[in-house]
Amino acid sequence: MSPSLEAAHVYILSLPAYGGGGGCLSEQHKMAVSPTVLGRRASFLILFSSFASSLAAGSTSSYNATRKKTPTHHPLSLDFYAKTCPQLDQLVSSVTSQQHRDSPVSGPATIRLLFHDCFVSGCDASILISSGPKGSPPVERNMPENRNLAPEAFDTVNKAKALVETKCPGVVSCADILAIAARDFVHLAGGPYYAVKKGRKDSRVSLYAKVRPNLPRTNATVDDLIRLFSKKGLSQEDLVALSGAHTIGFAHCDQFVTRLYDFHGSRRPDPQLDPRLLRALQMSCPHFGGNTDVVAPFDVQTPFDFDHMYYGNLEARMGLLATDQALFLDPRTRPLVQALARDKSRFFAAFAAGMDRMGSFGIKKGRKGEIRRDCTRHVTH
Structure with missing residues (x-):
């Protein structure tokens, strides 16, 4: 955390916004935000814009992920804790609701944490394990990713x-x-409330070496993404729908800075990036020597609302990450982007179905799993 920013208690959120009429730029929008708004990491400088044109707001709906059957090789069920902990969802909800009020960054951060957990070796809480004593093997959490x-x-x-x-x-x-908390935050931000199947066990290991080959790289192609998702039993529609989690949340400059200055080694910006967004990002993310705490929103229009604006941004060349924008540029995934941009209800249903399938991957059973009392430490036997 930057002490100078923390002391200032004021963070400028600015990005040139689209004006009316012929698309002229309006004056910059600025907001002062107290550090409590984003929680302990509030020293981030955040760029965001309110655009004049936006898609009509729709009502939040509930969806059960039923479009495709989930794999049958796991013991998950909706009533797994019906007798042993019937109040589970309410207990977790009391925490997530408080976190959402006190530290809104908790929402997108927890959704991202679930993705990083599930994709490495299954949804098994292996990402939560802390480093052991000096000399202990490194854990997933230690990886740069x-x-x-x-x-x-x-x-x-x-x-x-x-x-x-x-x-x-x-x-x-x-x-x-973790799976329940991620669902809660989706709903608290305006997204769907979907049923979470339960019965996962916690992993007995946390393997550092498995992280890099199982998470998307910042320079991944759509081919790379399709292959990676396919290995997890996820379709191209799941890829596009789950990428829609970027309708909320933020990315550090180092995740997209090459798009701004040296795209694919060209020494030029990514030509697919909207020039107005490019200029705004370059102002806060210099090629070298910038503030490492600076972040920008994935969704430049409604960064705190779980809606389908992410897809409209891709159509307008306003995707923050190259991997996001590539979903619109690739002919295999473009129709899916366009369909979800038109229909928020379809996005919500597809997202819920994708989360159900992702949440069913790599489930630990029997002696391969454990129930931790402390999420940061393995059970000692």
Whole structure:
């Protein structure tokens, strides 16, 4: 955290906005935000814009992920804790609701944490394990790809687990709590409330070496993304729908700075990036020597609302990451982007179905799993 920014208690959020009429630029919009708005990481400088034109708001709906059957090789069920911890969802909800009010960054951070957990070796809470004593093997959390996972996400899961342990000791896995918390935050931000199947066990290992080959790279192509998702049993529609989680949340400059100055080694910006967004990003993300705490929103129009504006941004060349914008440029995924941009209800249903399938991947059973009392430490035997 930057002490100077923390002391200032004022953070400028600015990006030239589209004006009316012929698309002229309006004056910059600026906001002063207290550090409590984004939680402990509030020293981030955040760019965001309110655009004059936006898609009509729709009502939040509930969806069960039923479009495709989930794999049958796992023991997950909606009523897994019906007898052993019937109040589980309410307990987790009490924590996520408080986190959403006190530290809104907790929402996108927890959704991202779930993705980083599930994609490496299944939804098994292996990402939550902390480093052991000096000389212990490194864990997933130590990998560079995971070092900027926001602490608010870990705090949310740990707080929820501590509360659940007071009511249902030794019963509920950290993996299930993470999945429920991510769902809660989607809904709290205006997205769908979908049913979360339960019955996951926590992993008995956290393997550092498995992280890099199982997470998308910042320079991944659509081919790379399709292959990676396919290995997890996820379709191209799942790829596009789950990428829609970027309708909320932020990225550090180092995740997209090459698009601004040296795209694919060309020494020029990405020609697919809207020039107005390019200029705004370059102002806060210099090629070298910039503030590493600076972040920009994935969705430049409604960065705190879980809606389908992300897809409209891709159509307007306003995708922040090259991997996001590529989904619109590739003819295989463009029709899906366009369909979800038109229909928020379809996006919500597809997202819920994708989360259900992702949440069913790599489930640990029997002696391959455990139920941790402390999400950061393996059970000692």
